[in-house]
Amino acid sequence: MSTGLANNQEREVKIAIQDAATAREGILANGFKECTPRHLEINDVFDTPDQSIRGRGELLRLRQAGERHILTYKGKSETSAGHKLREELEVNLSDGQMTAAILGRLGFGPLFRYEKYRTEFQGQGEVGLVVLDETPIGNFLELEGPEEWIDRTAVLLGYAKEHYITSSYGKLYREMCVRMGLDPAHMVFTR
Numbered sequence: 228m229s230t231g232l233a234n235n236q237e238r239e240v241k242i243a244i245q246d247a248a249t250a251r252e253g254i255l256a257n258g259f260k261e262c263t264p265r266h267l268e269i270n271d272v273f274d275t276p277d278q279s280i281r282g283r284g285e286l287l288r289l290r291q292a293g294e295r296h297i298l299t300y301k302g303k304s305e306t307s308a309g310h311k312l313r314e315e316l317e318v319n320l321s322d323g324q325m326t327a328a329i330l331g332r333l334g335f336g337p338l339f340r341y342e343k344y345r346t347e348f349q350g351q352g353e354v355g356l357v358v359l360d361e362t363p364i365g366n367f368l369e370l371e372g373p374e375e376w377i378d379r380t381a382v383l384l385g386y387a388k389e390h391y392i393t394s395s396y397g398k399l400y401r402e403m404c405v406r407m408g409l410d411p412a413h414m415v416f417t418r
Contacts, residue, residue, distance in 0.1 A: 296323035
């Protein structure tokens with residue numbers, strides 16, 4: 228989610244955590260308030276049959292978060308001061324199924340689905356977001372905001388730059404599949 232950084236730039240890091248409940252307690256104990264309650268996000272990454280979007284390091288995603296549907300374009304990412312930085316353009320939609328149908332008619336198909344339970348926190352007067360993601364491959368904090376805010380908040384929550392992860396959930400999932408000798412499919416919860 229873009230936090231209003233200039234030029235639609237998203238700056239973020241992920242931090243792997245062991246326990247979501249303990250992390251939540253630490254976030255709240257440091258003055259952050261829950262601004263978006265825990266909810267399931269279903270993310271479908273779309274691409275052309277030859278995966279040209281992925282080949283350019285870009286992303287086209289359709290997200291369902293409760294009743295909300297969001298179409299997102301993310302530009303090629305770069306790493307700056309240990310943070311992931313990339314252009315992010317988003318639009319809220321009224322009908323996710325119709326949007327998926329339109330994307331299909333334009334030659335884009337669903338390539339990868341990933342799910343997560345997400346809770347968002349923000350400090351009063353703060354410009355950044357602390358996000359708690361519970362995923363099928365583990366739990367993560369995402370810190371999203373200006374460089375100084377990310378670094379200051381990481382220290383406040385007990386983490387240092389060596390804990391920063393700039394990989395996408397898709398890349399983390401593929402790396403886990405390689406380590407475990409699994410064929411990658413979708414990063415979804417078993418039901």
